[in-house]
Amino acid sequence: MLKYILFILGCIANSAFATTSFVDKELQLFATKYELDYKVDIKKQTLSATGIITVKNNSANVADHIPMRLYRLLHVSAVKNNAGAPLAFSQHVLSNEDWPVLQTNYVEVQLKKGIEPNESYTFQVQFDGSLLGYSETGMNYVKDSISADFSILRMDAFAYPIITYPNDDVNHKAKFWLHTYDYDVRVTVPTGYVVANGGSLQPVLQNTEQTTYRYVNKLPAWRMDFAIARYEQYSKGRYSVFSWESPEDSNALLQEINNTFELYSNWFGPLQQELGYTFIEVPENYGAQADVTAVIQDAEGFRELGRVYHEISHQWNVKTLDTFSPRWNEGLATYLQAATTDLGKPGHLESKTQTFMNQLRDRFKDNPIYSKTAFIDYGKADLNSYAVGMVFFRIMSDLLGTDEFNAIIGKFYRTYHKQGATTQEFIDFINKNSKVDLTTFFNEWAYSGKYTERVLSTTSYRDLIDYYSTSLSKQMASIPKNVR
Numbered sequence: 001m002l003k004y005i006l007f008i009l010g011c012i013a014n015s016a017f018a019t020t021s022f023v024d025k026e027l028q029l030f031a032t033k034y035e036l037d038y039k040v041d042i043k044k045q046t047l048s049a050t051g052i053i054t055v056k057n058n059s060a061n062v063a064d065h066i067p068m069r070l071y072r073l074l075h076v077s078a079v080k081n082n083a084g085a086p087l088a089f090s091q092h093v094l095s096n097e098d099w100p101v102l103q104t105n106y107v108e109v110q111l112k113k114g115i116e117p118n119e120s121y122t123f124q125v126q127f128d129g130s131l132l133g134y135s136e137t138g139m140n141y142v143k144d145s146i147s148a149d150f151s152i153l154r155m156d157a158f159a160y161p162i163i164t165y166p167n168d169d170v171n172h173k174a175k176f177w178l179h180t181y182d183y184d185v186r187v188t189v190p191t192g193y194v195v196a197n198g199g200s201l202q203p204v205l206q207n208t209e210q211t212t213y214r215y216v217n218k219l220p221a222w223r224m225d226f227a228i229a230r231y232e233q234y235s236k237g238r239y240s241v242f243s244w245e246s247p248e249d250s251n252a253l254l255q256e257i258n259n260t261f262e263l264y265s266n267w268f269g270p271l272q273q274e275l276g277y278t279f280i281e282v283p284e285n286y287g288a289q290a291d292v293t294a295v296i297q298d299a300e301g302f303r304e305l306g307r308v309y310h311e312i313s314h315q316w317n318v319k320t321l322d323t324f325s326p327r328w329n330e331g332l333a334t335y336l337q338a339a340t341t342d343l344g345k346p347g348h349l350e351s352k353t354q355t356f357m358n359q360l361r362d363r364f365k366d367n368p369i370y371s372k373t374a375f376i377d378y379g380k381a382d383l384n385s386y387a388v389g390m391v392f393f394r395i396m397s398d399l400l401g402t403d404e405f406n407a408i409i410g411k412f413y414r415t416y417h418k419q420g421a422t423t424q425e426f427i428d429f430i431n432k433n434s435k436v437d438l439t440t441f442f443n444e445w446a447y448s449g450k451y452t453e454r455v456l457s458t459t460s461y462r463d464l465i466d467y468y469s470t471s472l473s474k475q476m477a478s479i480p481k482n483v484r
């Protein structure tokens with residue numbers, strides 16, 4: 001009888017739920033830790049998982065429920081508190097309110113006692129089902145499935161619970177919605193299969209039937225990717241390549257990764273924290289994902305190494321302390337990507353700079369906001385800093401000379417890598433340590449929109465650098481020789 005009443009109540013709750021709108025919700029929680037344990041059944045093309053997830057309330061109000069989204073074919077069978085007592089929850093496959101073709105299983109966990117502001121809460125969740133991609137949404141690269149050739153568990157297909165509502169406008173309003181977290185994840189696969197991830201691999205447990213891989217994040221992560229295939233793993237120290245290309249190609253890539261670390265260590269000095277690097281091959285058209293410690297890419301990544309250079313260079317960055325960062329690190333990485341490629345392909349840096357200059361010219365003509373926005377304020381204005389930043393660092397490197405440029409970037413990294421720095425501190429540091437006076441350059445490229453006029457009034461990068469070199473020598477000439 002009780003069961004029957006609960007069933008009726010459940011139906012009432014469900015029908016009321018179906019009309020709920022999320023527009024007025026506030027996303028209060030973000031995940032700070034995922035401990036997941038997946039069992040992947042490749043024959044049946046299914047997965048089952050248990051998870052322990054810790055969330056934190058980042059809002060000013062008590063949170064009385066936990067919202068999460070999972071892939072539409074992943075079904076939650078239980079949610080418990082950390083002591084193992086069941087928690088009430090509902091689940092419905094819903095269309096995103098702001099993107100109806102995206103359907104996820106929306107799970108809402110009710111809490112008897114709410115989570116106070118700043119308080120953390122740990123709960124357990126069990127789910128199982130299958131993955132069949134998201135091509136219906138237009139995200140053609142999300143071909144995710146569990147299959148004999150290749151399987152992948154990742155954020156793009158909601159293969160793990162993501163603490164969000166089915167309304168991304170609402171999620172994006174909470175600036176922390178892609179907040180980073182720690183993870184500790186086990187994936188059990190039939191023996192013979194290898195699980196690849198960019199985290200640090202713990203000892204593998206293996207019997208004749210099953211193998212369990214366990215990965216722990218190296219740095220706080222905002223996404224997790226676990227690729228499963230009959231990979232060969234090539235390793236050298238802390239560098240790894242998971243691949244099905246030939247041993248020659250795989251070892252060549254591994255060597256390139258090693259060489260890139262050596263090159264940047266020569267340029268900027270040794271890393272203060274050794275995180276290593278992992279390259280994970282995926283089939284063509286599965287999309288590319290890169291972060292500071294790992295890249296996920298198709299066979300193209302064995303020939304086109306720009307992305308690897310870019311990401312490895314980020315390991316010499318310091319954490320930004322800006323509230324709204326202009327993300328100048330992306331400009332530096334984009335410049336270093338071109339400068340490193342140039343070593344093997346002379347002329348590449350020159351042509352790449354020109355390509356970026358052409359892009360900037362079009363962008364500045366079409367978007368007057370650039371002429372009103374100083375580079376240092378790009379974060380506030382939400383402007384893309386890659387191309388402007390690339391040219392910014394190219395000019396700086398040419399004005400200082402490559403050796404001095406590399407020495408200052410390296411010294412900045414050693415000085416600030418523990419505590420982080422703001423963009424203003426970065427510019428102050430360069431001014432303090434450089435033998436060249438960069439006042440005009442920073443006034444135009446960091447503190448005002450003047451750089452847009454310079455780019456629009458010159459036809460080539462050479463003109464641009466000539467202008468700053470000339471203004472530098474004029475400044476130098478005005479200073480008596482004995483005090484230079």
Ligand SMILES: [Zn+2]
Pocket residue numbers: 310311314329330333
């Ligand atoms: Zn980057």
